[in-house]
Amino acid sequence: MAADNTHVTGNIAHVAGLSHDVWYLVFQHVNDRNELFSLSQVCKGLYPLATRSLYKLVVLGPNLYNYWEEPTKPESRTWVHALNMVRRLAATPNPDQTRAVREIEVKHFQNYYDDEPEAEEGEEQPEAVGDVRPMFKQALPGFVMVLPNLRKVRLSGSTPKFNALIRALHEHPNKPEIELLDEDGLRRVSGPLPGIVTLRANVNPFRDTVEKPNTVIPDIQKLLFACTNLKFFALSMSGNYGGCMGPRIHHRQTYNFEFTSDDDTPFPPLESLSIEGYEIEPDNEWPHWRDRLDWARLETLSLGPDPRSRGGTMCAGILGLAKGHATALRSLTVKEWASEREKCLPLEDFLMSFDTLEELTIKQPSVPVSALISHSKLKRLCLHCIEVRRPEGTHRPTLDAADLNLLDASCPDLETLEIDIARGASKEWPESVIKPLATSFRNLRRLTLHCEVGIEFDYKVHQEEPFLPLLDETLAEAFAKPFFVLRGASKLEKLTLMTGEDLRRFPQWPPAYKEKERSWSAVLDIWPPREDGQVAVKERLEE
Numbered sequence: 108m109a110a111d112n113t114h115v116t117g118n119i120a121h122v123a124g125l126s127h128d129v130w131y132l133v134f135q136h137v138n139d140r141n142e143l144f145s146l147s148q149v150c151k152g153l154y155p156l157a158t159r160s161l162y163k164l165v166v167l168g169p170n171l172y173n174y175w176e177e178p179t180k181p182e183s184r185t186w187v188h189a190l191n192m193v194r195r196l197a198a199t200p201n202p203d204q205t206r207a208v209r210e211i212e213v214k215h216f217q218n219y220y221d222d223e224p225e226a227e228e229g230e231e232q233p234e235a236v237g238d239v240r241p242m243f244k245q246a247l248p249g250f251v252m253v254l255p256n257l258r259k260v261r262l263s264g265s266t267p268k269f270n271a272l273i274r275a276l277h278e279h280p281n282k283p284e285i286e287l288l289d290e291d292g293l294r295r296v297s298g299p300l301p302g303i304v305t306l307r308a309n310v311n312p313f314r315d316t317v318e319k320p321n322t323v324i325p326d327i328q329k330l331l332f333a334c335t336n337l338k339f340f341a342l343s344m345s346g347n348y349g350g351c352m353g354p355r356i357h358h359r360q361t362y363n364f365e366f367t368s369d370d371d372t373p374f375p376p377l378e379s380l381s382i383e384g385y386e387i388e389p390d391n392e393w394p395h396w397r398d399r400l401d402w403a404r405l406e407t408l409s410l411g412p413d414p415r416s417r418g419g420t421m422c423a424g425i426l427g428l429a430k431g432h433a434t435a436l437r438s439l440t441v442k443e444w445a446s447e448r449e450k451c452l453p454l455e456d457f458l459m460s461f462d463t464l465e466e467l468t469i470k471q472p473s474v475p476v477s478a479l480i481s482h483s484k485l486k487r488l489c490l491h492c493i494e495v496r497r498p499e500g501t502h503r504p505t506l507d508a509a510d511l512n513l514l515d516a517s518c519p520d521l522e523t524l525e526i527d528i529a530r531g532a533s534k535e536w537p538e539s540v541i542k543p544l545a546t547s548f549r550n551l552r553r554l555t556l557h558c559e560v561g562i563e564f565d566y567k568v569h570q571e572e573p574f575l576p577l578l579d580e581t582l583a584e585a586f587a588k589p590f591f592v593l594r595g596a597s598k599l600e601k602l603t604l605m606t607g608e609d610l611r612r613f614p615q616w617p618p619a620y621k622e623k624e625r626s627w628s629a630v631l632d633i634w635p636p637r638e639d640g641q642v643a644v645k646e647r648l649e650e
Contacts, residue, residue: 162207167193167243168214190243197250208254212261213247216240216268244268248275251283261286267294277302292323296333303334311346312362313354320358328364337375344384345414363388366395374400379407384414386421393428402432409440412471417444417612422472423453430457438466444612445493449473449504458482470610476510480517488518489525491557493608496564503559505529508543515547524548525555534576536586545593555603560627566618573627578606580644583631587642591635602633 167189196205248271251257260276260283262269276283277300286305287294308330310323331340344362347354363386377400387393408429410422422441430453441454451472458464458474464482468489479485492503505527506514515521528540544554561575576582583604590602607628611621630647637643 158203159207162204164210164212165192165208166212166214168212168216186239186243190239190246193243193246193250197246197253205254206256209256210259210261211251211254211257212263213265213269214263216244216262216265240268244271247272251275251279255281257281257283259284259286261288263288265289266291270294273300273302290327290330292326294326294330296326296329298333299335300330300333301335303337305339306331306334306337307339307341309343309345312344312360313346315354315357315360317357320361322361324361324363325365331375332372334375337377339379339381340375340377341381341409342383342385343381343414348415363392364395366392370395372399376401376404378404379409380405381407381409382421382425383411384416384421386424387428389424389428397428397432403435405433406436407438408433408436409438411442412444412610412612417446417614423451426451426457427453430460433457434461435463436461437463439464440468441470441472442468442610443471444610445471445495445608447495447497449492449495454478473504476506476513480513483518484520485518486520487523488514488521489523489555490527491525492527493610494559494562502529503527508539511543511547520550521548522550523553523555524551525557528556528558530558530575532575534582534585536589541586541590542593545590550598552598552600553603554599554601555605558604558606560606560608560624562620562624562627564618564620569619570623573623577627578604578629578631580631580646583633583644584642587633587644588636591642597635599635602635603630604633605630 169186169189247269251260251272252275257279258281260272262272262285265287266289273285276285282302284305285300285303286307287303288305288307290306290308290310292308292310308327310327312321312324314323315321327342331337374396387396410425413421422443426441439458441451449472451474454469454472455474455478458467458478459481462481463484465484466487467479467482467485468487470489470491471493473492474490479488490506492505494503497503528544529537530540531537544556548554558578559575561573563570563574586604587602605628607624607630613621632645632647634643
């Protein structure tokens with residue numbers, strides 16, 4: 108987009124003839140930090156614009172390059188560059204740089220081999236030789252106070268090292284939002300934490316020692332209720348999975364939130380709730396969730412998969428309790444590990460108890476179309492049954508032509524659709540799969556179709572070839588050509604064919620088919636035909 112050079116003055120007039128406003132828009136689409144830095148050095152006119160994008164998000168973490176180049180130094184020495192940046196901006200604030208900072212993210216601060224507790228306020232922090240992390244931690248509170256436009260701070264892997272920083276953020280004039288992304292139950296709460304809007308916790312309540320009991324669940328409960336303005340809460344329980352011997356129990360075990368009979372403390376105003384591996388106790392715990400959580404605010408609910416099982420009933424239990432209460436959801440996600448149990452009646456009943464969903468993701472449980480059609484506002488839908496061993500002559504449940512027509516008529520606003528399809532042993536796709544998909548869902552922009560790999564689920568069998576044709580670019584093109592001919596001009600931007608599973612969980616050692624399935628898995632993206640009628644097919648490489 109060219110600009111009239113008569114309105115451009117100063118050094119920026121010599122840079123491609125673009126105005127200040129156009130360069131500002133250009134920088135919004137430059138994501139590479141090295142490129143932004145290079146642009147900031149071009150001239151004085153571009154410096155403030157590039158700096159605004161370069162410093163909008165400041166990521167502070169270990170310099171992994173130095174770590175690998177100097178393996179003899181302690182891991183914490185790799186934080187020296189983050190410490191230097193914090194000290195430089197805090198000591199001599201550069202107006203262009205400090206005004207540009209909107210978000211800060213601190214990554215991977217916690218060292219898994221460092222269990223030293225944080226020193227109390229006024230107590231000296233023990234410092235290891237060559238360890239710059241205590242100095243970095245002490246410099247952060249002063250650093251955030253020189254950032255006039257700071258809006259958000261993310262702490263990832265920081266437990267429990269940054270209590271002083273959280274106190275400083277509460278005193279900041281802007282009251283920045285705080286996201287705690289890797290809590291493990293070690294943080295101690297001494298008062299309300301109104302600035303925290305996101306809390307992610309992954310805890311192991313099974314780690315018990317002779318010296319002291321494991322209190323991570325009660326401490327996460329205290330932290331949750333201290334975050335009085337919390338909008339997003341995610342809780343995942345791990346541990347006690349696999350192995351030949353169970354843990355030795357030394358103390359009373361606590362696996363759930365505990366409430367007294369006279370406890371009337373309300374839950375924070377949650378808008379999003381994610382639970383993996385945590386089961387709400389129905390007798391003593393659930394009444395508090397039922398009566399003290401503002402269900403009308405809850406818009407997003409995500410359940411599973413349970414990190415501790417191979418396919419349990421956690422989702423079914425929570426959905427059975429939430430039926431009739433979570434009636435304003437806009438997004439629902441239900442995931443379970445691959446298992447032979449596919450039907451989930453509590454999920455069907457839950458879906459039929461309200462009609463507000465706009466996004467729905469179900470992986471593993473199979474639900475009929477009749478449980479979906481009441482949600483006429485659906486824009487994104489994913490229904491995926493995982494490939495498992497089935498009795499002879501039976502197949503994975505898929506939507507037939509009548510189901511697709513009913514779903515199309517009931518949910519006309521669908522823009523993203525991911526479903527399973529069946530294919531035969533030949534390399535020709537059945538017309539019963541292509542035709543109903545091509546002639547329905549006229550508002551679709553993304554369509555993803557999941558095929559089975561075709562493997563033998565036997566620990567002892569070493570299968571050399573899949574039982575179904577290997578999904579490749581030739582097979583994808585054979586599907587795409589008749590599909591786009593039948594579909595004609597439409598809003599569809601991309602068609603994806605995929606095969607392979609990522610929701611498998613094995614008790615101890617993986618079976619023989621694991622590596623074969625991984626090698627046969629594929630994701631192929633297909634774009635609508637060009638003017639010459641050819642479709643573009645590209646295999647998506649594993650990230």
